[in-house]
Amino acid sequence: MSDILVLGAGMVGVCTALELARRGHAVTLVDRKTPGQETSYGNAGFIQREAVVPYAFPRNGSLLLRTALKRGTDVNYHFSALPGLLPRLARYWHASAPERHAVIARQYSRLIEHCLSEHAPLIEQAGAQELVRREGYRTIFRTAQAFDIAAAQAHALMKEYDLRCAMLDGTELARAEPGLHGRPAGAIHWLDPWTVSDPGALVARYAALLMQRGGRFVQGDAATLQPHSGGWRLQTADGPLDARTAVIALGPWSERVVASLGYRLPLFVKRGYHRHYTGGPGLRLPMLDAERGYVLAPMARGMRLTTGAEFARIDAPPTPRQLAGAERAARELLALPDPVEVQPWLGARPCTVDMKPITGRAPRHPNLWFNFGHAHQGFTLGPVSARLLADLIENVEPFIDAGPFAATRF
Numbered sequence: 055m056s057d058i059l060v061l062g063a064g065m066v067g068v069c070t071a072l073e074l075a076r077r078g079h080a081v082t083l084v085d086r087k088t089p090g091q092e093t094s095y096g097n098a099g100f101i102q103r104e105a106v107v108p109y110a111f112p113r114n115g116s117l118l119l120r121t122a123l124k125r126g127t128d129v130n131y132h133f134s135a136l137p138g139l140l141p142r143l144a145r146y147w148h149a150s151a152p153e154r155h156a157v158i159a160r161q162y163s164r165l166i167e168h169c170l171s172e173h174a175p176l177i178e179q180a181g182a183q184e185l186v187r188r189e190g191y192r193t194i195f196r197t198a199q200a201f202d203i204a205a206a207q208a209h210a211l212m213k214e215y216d217l218r219c220a221m222l223d224g225t226e227l228a229r230a231e232p233g234l235h236g237r238p239a240g241a242i243h244w245l246d247p248w249t250v251s252d253p254g255a256l257v258a259r260y261a262a263l264l265m266q267r268g269g270r271f272v273q274g275d276a277a278t279l280q281p282h283s284g285g286w287r288l289q290t291a292d293g294p295l296d297a298r299t300a301v302i303a304l305g306p307w308s309e310r311v312v313a314s315l316g317y318r319l320p321l322f323v324k325r326g327y328h329r330h331y332t333g334g335p336g337l338r339l340p341m342l343d344a345e346r347g348y349v350l351a352p353m354a355r356g357m358r359l360t361t362g363a364e365f366a367r368i369d370a371p372p373t374p375r376q377l378a379g380a381e382r383a384a385r386e387l388l389a390l391p392d393p394v395e396v397q398p399w400l401g402a403r404p405c406t407v408d409m410k411p412i413t414g415r416a417p418r419h420p421n422l423w424f425n426f427g428h429a430h431q432g433f434t435l436g437p438v439s440a441r442l443l444a445d446l447i448e449n450v451e452p453f454i455d456a457g458p459f460a461a462t463r464f
Contacts, residue, residue, distance in 0.1 A: 056082040058447075059288060059297040061276040061311070062426075063089035065253075065436035067303035068260045070425050072176070073440040075269040077448065082295060083264065084274040084288060090257030093305050094433055096328050096401040098340065098349040098360045099253045100191060102434045103170050103246035106163035106215045108409035109430060110150035111143070127379035128347020128362035135366045142322045143365070145407035158409055161458040163215055165411075165438050168453075170248065172437035180259035187249050190219075191340040191351075194227065194241040194387075200345055201240040208242050218245040233335030236387035241341075249340050252354040253433060276304055276311050285421055301423045301443065302416075306368055306402035308426035316418065319464055321427060323402040324363035325370075327377040330356035330394040337388065348380035356394055359384055363403070372400045405429040413439045414446055414460040423447060424461055 060071040063085035071083040083089070112118055121129045131139075149158065177186055195201035208219050220243040222230060227241045250256050261271065274290030279300060281287075286300040302308050309321045330353065340351035347362035361376040377398050384390055406412060406427040416422035425443050428435050442459070445452040457463075 056080050056295070056297040057299065058082070059084055059286060059295065059300045060303055061085070061279065061288070061300065062303035062305060062308075063087070063257075063261065063271065064092055064094040064303070064305050065090075065257050065260075065433045066305065066425055066428060066439060067301075068257055068264060069176070069436035069440035070301055070303050070443055071269050072260055072264045072267065073437070073444045074447070075264055075267040077444055081264070081269040082297065083261070083269060083271045084276065084290065084295070085271075086273060086275060088258070089261035089271065090254035093401045093403065094257045095254035096326070096360075096399050097253050097433050098351050098358070099250035099353060100340070100434065101169055101173055101186075101248040101250065102431060103166065103248075104211070104217050104219070104244045105431060105434065106166050106211065106217070107155075107159045108162050110155050110409070111147040113147075113150065124375075126347065127376050127383060129365070130363075130373065130376050131365040132367070132370055132373065135370065138367075139322055139365055142320050142407050145320055146405075146409075149408040161455075162410055164454045165435055165442075165459075166431070167215070168438045168441075169434045170246070172441060173248070176260055176263065176437055177256075180256075180263045182256055182259040185251050185256050185259070187251070189249070189339060190243055190245040190247050191249055191342065192222070192227070192231075192241045192243045193342045193344050194238045196238050196343075196345045198239040204242060204344065205240070219243060220245060231337055231339075231341070233337055233389075234387050235389065238387070243339075249351065250433075251352070255354070276302075276307070277314065279311060279315075281419070299421045299423065299447070301425055303425040305426055305428075305432060306404040308404060308424070312416075312424070315416075315422070317416065317461075319412065319461065320407040322365070322405050322407075323368045324405055324429070325366050325368070325400060325402045326361050326363065327372070327374045327398045327400050328358050328360040329377060329381075329398045330358050331390045331392070332356035332394055333391040334389040343383060343387070346380065346383040348384065350384055350388065357390065359390070368402050372398070374398050374400070403429050404432070408463070410459055411435065411439055412459060412461050413443050414456055417462050
């Protein structure tokens with residue numbers, strides 16, 4: 055018997071278990087794989103203090119047409135997934151209307167503003183300082199028009215949300231990144247974010263810290279979670295495991311488990327791909343190519359190229375056309391050698407129709423809690439949403455307003 059079962063050993067689940075163990079709870083973390091091996095392994099490795107505004111559904115007609123015709127590298131979709139996706143994408147589009155999105159961004163920013171202060175002590179206590187750089191990243195723009203528009207938006211965000219960034223013209227960018235052989239129009243250097251050279255390793259370090267604090271990890275099947283004797287029972291590799299309380303923090307796999315318990319939440323996934331490349335001139339700092347929709351990030355295994363969003367069923371066969379397009383676009387700016395992996399990595403991001411995570415009590419089960427739906431920012435928000443959920447579980451005044459993230463909002 056544990057006090058609390060935490061299902062899911064990605065960044066969000068590990069941080070949730072770690073925060074609860076820090077507060078004195080007997081915590082068991084459960085996953086089918088060892089910590090940090092799924093979605094949290096495959097991201098671009100950003101702790102994004104500047105990401106105060108969640109990704110909205112595009113409302114630009116030409117961009118939507120380009121996406122529909124599959125002419126870009128930033129978004130792809132599977133026709134077979136559209137019947138199930140369209141009702142949720144319609145709600146996503148509705149929530150992205152400017153007046154609604156502005157309200158959502160203010161609520162969302164209250165989580166993001168704590169990401170560095172919550173990660174910092176964990177990085178130190180886990181002995182993971184060598185994995186983290188505190189120099190930010192650059193968003194580059196190929197055309198002057200796109201750069202001018204983005205620079206004006208960045209200045210507005212700096213003023214409203216107390217952020218820091220620097221503008222570089224094409225010449226300054228060339229000096230900062232001599233490996234680039236193309237000449238973009240300019241770049242925004244976001245100074246507040248931190249970047250991680252091995253995202254999966256950072257999650258593993260946090261999981262090791264959990265064990266040091268008395269938590270434990272077992273391999274088990276989250277799909278077997280069932281109410282049992284006023285609490286919960288789960289089948290693991292070591293037999294049945296009972297607990298008074300359970301937390302579902304399974305990222306993109308959360309929907310299947312909560313659906314089996316009778317919940318219908320408006321969730322969907324955005325899939326993404328990555329590949330590594332070793333050799334070549336490389337980059338000094340990670341780079342987001344804003345007009346092509348990919349990221350290049352120097353990492354332990356080489357230069358990691360990550361793609362934008364693919365709308366598909368989570369278990370659909372891989373279709374890495376975006377990665378091929380991103381490779382071509384990246385080679386216009388940087389010499390990329392042959393890839394390390396024979397097959398690219400594929401993962402999924404857990405999304406909600408209003409772009410905010412679901413963090414709080416399950417409406418119909420008093421001993422069940424949710425912490426998922428972080429979309430692109432689970433790696434950034436893991437420790438923050440863990441703190442919020444732990445406050446709610448312990449029935450203490452949460453450090454921010456929890457209402458905007460409750461499951462009951464749906």
